[in-house]
Amino acid sequence: MTNRTFKSGESRDQASLLPARIEDYVGADNPVRAIESFVRVLDLAKLGFRHADRKAEGVGQPPYDPADLLKLYLYGYINQIRSSRRLEREACRNLELIWLLKNLKPGYRTIGNFRKENWVALKAANRSFVLLMRELGLVGGSVVAIDGSFFHGDASKASIFTRKRLADQIGKLDQEIEAYGKSLEDNDAAEARKPGQDGSDGGGAGGGDLGAKVAALMAKRSRAQADLARLEENGETQLSLTDPDARLLVKSGQGVAGYNVQTAVDDKHKLIVASEVVNDSSDVGQLHAMAIAAKEALEVKTLQVLADEGYYSSRELKACEDDGITAYVPVPEGSARLEKQGRFALKDFNYDGVSDTYHCPGGHQLHPMKSRQKNTSGRVEIRYAARGAICRTCPLKIRCLGSNAAYRTIGRWEHEDVLERHRARMQGAGEVMRRRFGIVEHPFGTLKCRAGYRHFLVRGFDKVRGEWSLMALCYNFTRVLNILGFDAFLAALAKAVATCRCTLAALLTPIQVALAALWTNIGLPLAIGRPTPA
Known part of the structure; x- marks a missing residue:
């Protein structure tokens, strides 16, 4: 037996009669198989994915199947890979992705455009998974907790202007213009006092430089004045030059240039059942909208909603009570x-x-x-x-x-x-409100601390909402996979497909019976009028 210093691998030049299959590199219980099974269940055309209902054409390069690109994004967001360029690299070297995409290698522009163009379909895919969670009995449907969290947008604080900031900027520019104007006047006076010169050269050597600086300041002031007029005309309070929908959000002294993500989390397994992206730093006015979204997603008649003090609003409480929603919101100490x-x-x-x-x-x-x-x-x-x-x-x-x-x-x-009933209800709601923190903070903590998703990569409300749908879908997907286990998850998907097929068959049976009766009635006269062969 030969003694070896280290374990040695196989030679790269070793020939093989039967090379290894890609299938052999992915285990039977690998999570990518769950992604494959889930995407296969989805009706991408019904969800609105571009090219999902495309038929074969005679000429031209065919596009990528949206199912493959959706698998790529699900794998990426589950494994903390969001950049389109990184996803392009991983598709070329990651064996799991090579198996998942069947060795397809889409470019980063194709990958990035898929996320931008299919934001509506991504929201629909997220809703379809919520329906699947409900069918599997993973949501309680009686208590949800609502909260919001700030996420950075693809914009900096310096690119967002408020009315006050624009007014201050205009004031500083006026001071600088006045100072430069005085310098020009002093320069002209000094040149005029010099013997042998009439001052017709435009202010000497430095006059031209000062004039150019004053012109640049005047142009900058004109832009700031136009931005301020635009804000006053539209009735808005902020203007973002990079991301038009991003806003400077401030809470507890902390400022973020981005968006406020609202979620409604079910208390049974801490799954996100409803969510929305807004650009208002205040949570006031979001309670009823989120509660209604959660109620519709769960399809229940009554619902208990837990929220923190920032959601307290008399109008929101009345709207919730009118729609059969019992809200638990701490009463602020206004007195x-x-x-x-x-x-x-x-x-x-x-x-x-x-x-x-x-x-x-x-x-x-x-x-x-x-x-x-x-x-x-x-x-x-x-x-x-x-x-x-x-x-x-x-x-x-x-x-x-x-x-x-x-x-x-x-x-x-x-x-x-309404408020009196709410105050009476909050008298004994200490234990319920303590549960709220553990329910609603779990998804945000997982997404921000474990996955590192503290910012958005895209700009604009539509695209940001599409990317958030991917985040929420992948959070729910990973959590459901951990709760059920790999085998039970695949069995649940298979059961869902079988249920859909049974429902479709039940809908088609009356149609088939009617068609059979129709053909019988049509065939009877034809048989009577047909000549009998000799």
């Missing part, structure tokens, strides 16, 4: 300022629904006024006022009235009963 001043807040006044009056801490009544008014948020409120004579002699006057107020007034929203 903290009055409490710090030692004054009575709204919660210190008790409402009596029978008499439609408020009772103040001093035991007196506040009666409704005839007029209605809108507050700063646009809500119609009923004003309740106490008697001025009682307030002037009340011993609690200092803690109740402001410095210029003659009597105490309270505003009550015309749908205040």
Whole structure:
């Protein structure tokens, strides 16, 4: 036996009568086989993928099958490979991708254009997987948690201008132009004082340079003024020069140039059942839209929704209640300022629904006024006022009235009963709200920390929403594969295909029966009129 220093491989020049197949390099339980099976189940033409319903043509180079490019992207996003150039390289050297694509090697432009052009179809594919999760019983359908997270866009903070920033820029440019203008005047005066010169050379050697700088500043100021006018005309607050839909989002002192991704996560297995991409840094106004999207995706009549304090809105709570959605949102401490001043807040006044009056801490009544008014948020409120004579002699006057107020007034929203039911519900919701954090933060933590997906590679709402659909789909795909296991996942896909075929057969059976009866009726007269052979 020969002693060897190290293990040695086979010679690269070794000839082989039967070379190894690509199939031999991919194990029977390799996740790429799950990707292959899932894409095979999808009806790409129905989902809207470009070229999915293309028929063979006589001339020209045929395009790549959208199924192959979708497999490529699913594999890439599951394995933290998003760049079209990196996907092109991996398709040439990665044995799993060589097996998955059957040795196809698409170029990076083809790969990148597929993601840009099929954003609607990518959203539809994500929705179809949510339906599959529901059919497999992986979603509870009773409780979802909603939250948002900032993702960087393909734009920098310097490329986004607000009205204030444009106004400040115009002010600084005016100062610089004025300074350069003064320099030109001083230069002209100095040249005029020199003996033997009449100053007709345009300000001496430095005059031309100063004039060019002033012209550049004037052009820059004109562009800034045009951008400011554009913002005022459109009623927008920000202008992005790189990505037109990206915005400067600020929360808790942290600024991000990008988008706010909203998700609704089911509590059973922490799967994303609904999501949307917006460019507003505030979560106010997103509660009802996300809750409705989750309810429609789950196809349930009632739903419990958990959200943090940033989603609190009286109008959103009423809209949720009207649509059979029970919302749990912490009530913000809006009266903290009055409490710090030692004054009575709204919660210190008790409402009596029978008499439609408020009772103040001093035991007196506040009666409704005839007029209605809108507050700063646009809500119609009923004003309740106490008697001025009682307030002037009340011993609690200092803690109740402001410095210029003659009597105490309270505003009550015309749908205040919705908020009262919500406040009563939140009294014992401590355990439910503790669950919220563990439910909704799981997908964001996985995508941002494990996968490293903190930014988008594309620009514009449509393309960004398509890329987010890929992220959400791959997160759900990986999690479902881990929950069920490889064999159970493939069995579930096979069952889904069989169910679809059975449904199609059930729909076709009446049609076949009707056609058979039709042909029988048609064939009977033909048989009667046919001459009998001799």
